[in-house]
Amino acid sequence: MRIVPYNVQLGGYMKQSHSVRNVLLVVGLSVAGLTLTACGGGSDGPPKPPPPAPPEYADKHMPADYWGNEDVIAEGKAIYTGQQNIDVNCASCHGKNGKPVKAGARDFRQTEHMKLYSDSQWFWRVSEGVKGTKMKSWKSKLSEDEIWKVIAFESTFGLKGQKYDAEKKAWVPIN
Numbered sequence: 001m002r003i004v005p006y007n008v009q010l011g012g013y014m015k016q017s018h019s020v021r022n023v024l025l026v027v028g029l030s031v032a033g034l035t036l037t038a039c040g041g042g043s044d045g046p047p048k049p050p051p052p053a054p055p056e057y058a059d060k061h062m063p064a065d066y067w068g069n070e071d072v073i074a075e076g077k078a079i080y081t082g083q084q085n086i087d088v089n090c091a092s093c094h095g096k097n098g099k100p101v102k103a104g105a106r107d108f109r110q111t112e113h114m115k116l117y118s119d120s121q122w123f124w125r126v127s128e129g130v131k132g133t134k135m136k137s138w139k140s141k142l143s144e145d146e147i148w149k150v151i152a153f154e155s156t157f158g159l160k161g162q163k164y165d166a167e168k169k170a171w172v173p174i175n
């Protein structure tokens, strides 16, 4: 064992602990910074509704017997996951279980956000896409009927058991 004068030992120890603390502080701050950037949308306050659907989409509604219809939902799932057409794979961005796998893709599990979409707005966005984002227009690859089916499936992530009521302008229980 080396004999070191007490104050030198203490000084050395303190010096080291100081720099360790600084490193931790810097790491801590950058983690906090990253978290803030990653949550970007979350810090903007309450979720915002999408813009109103343009006139040609404003009166389009889900066929009444599609809501909660297991066969329709299964067909919608096959479209969403690319099983029906390899060129249409919503899951490649929005995630198989609705948990986005590509940054910025809408998270359909967020009930509070998704219930701000009417069925017409939802249909419009899938048909025409969202300009300036990776969400493209799907109307050349999907028929109207297929788009409704994929929406019937997608809505189960955050709005399971609910349907959009155009008169009440709200999501209500299917039964």
Ligand code: HEC
Pocket (backbone or CB within 6 Å): 050, 080, 088, 089, 090, 091, 092, 093, 094, 102, 103, 104, 105, 106, 122, 125, 126, 130, 133, 134, 135, 136, 138, 150, 151, 154
């Ligand atoms: C290449 C990645 C990608 C694919 C594939 C994709 N999306 Fe998206 N989607 C996005 C992104 C990114 C957004 C967010 C757009 C925004 O910022 O409003 C989005 C948003 C949405 C929205 C919400 C629109 C809005 O107003 O924000 C819906 C609905 C949607 N997607 C449905 C689908 C469906 C259905 C499919 C498959 C037919 C699909 N998406 C395929 C990336 C993708």
